[in-house]
Amino acid sequence: MSDVELAEVESFALDHTLVRAPYVRKIAVEHGPKGDAITNYDIRLVQPNAGEIPTAGLHTIEHTIAGLLRTRLSGVIDISPFGCRTGFHLIVWGEPEAAEVAAAIKSSLEDIAERVTWEDVPGTDAKSCGNYRDHSLHSAKEWCRTVLTQGISVDPFDRSVLA
Numbered sequence: 543m544s545d546v547e548l549a550e551v552e553s554f555a556l557d558h559t560l561v562r563a564p565y566v567r568k569i570a571v572e573h574g575p576k577g578d579a580i581t582n583y584d585i586r587l588v589q590p591n592a593g594e595i596p597t598a599g600l601h602t603i604e605h606t607i608a609g610l611l612r613t614r615l616s617g618v619i620d621i622s623p624f625g626c627r628t629g630f631h632l633i634v635w636g637e638p639e640a641a642e643v644a645a646a647i648k649s650s651l652e653d654i655a656e657r658v659t660w661e662d663v664p665g666t667d668a669k670s671c672g673n674y675r676d677h678s679l680h681s682a683k684e685w686c687r688t689v690l691t692q693g694i695s696v697d698p699f700d701r702s703v704l705a
């Protein structure tokens with residue numbers, strides 16, 4: 543170890559070999575100086591170290607779910623992909639339950655898999671995206687179908703899949 547100072551981050555304390563994706567996991571609730579709660583969720587779509595969503599498909603899911611999720615869950619601040627490409631961080635105002643979040647994610651993934659067309663995907667030109675050539679709706683749809691077939695659990699360690 544060097545003497546570089548790093549804060550401890552919960553995500554790296556999670557034993558990724560014990561989880562069973564796809565799942566929604568509440569990581570932490572934090573409170574601001576005025577008492578407002580912000581909750582951070584681990585939206586894990588792919589089993590860690592068993593696979594990863596290719597960048598183009600993940601990028602298209604990211605752009606599309608940004609709009610879809612906000613029509614289904616109130617208080618969404620951000621949903622951004624993990625660098626490991628196995629899922630997303632979701633940050634929301636308040637403290638919605640994992641089941642409510644999982645239902646909103648499931649319904650959003652269903653729309654991507656079954657209804658979204660290329661014309662629906664926002665940010666697919668040089669003006670509105672930082673890497674607009676790297677998109678794949680085909681890959682996004684395939685991966686959403688795979689996740690939906692497996693089901694989204696509200697327990698990260700024990701499969702408890704939403705109906």
Ligand code: ZN
Nearest residue numbers: 665671672673
């Ligand atoms: Zn983009």
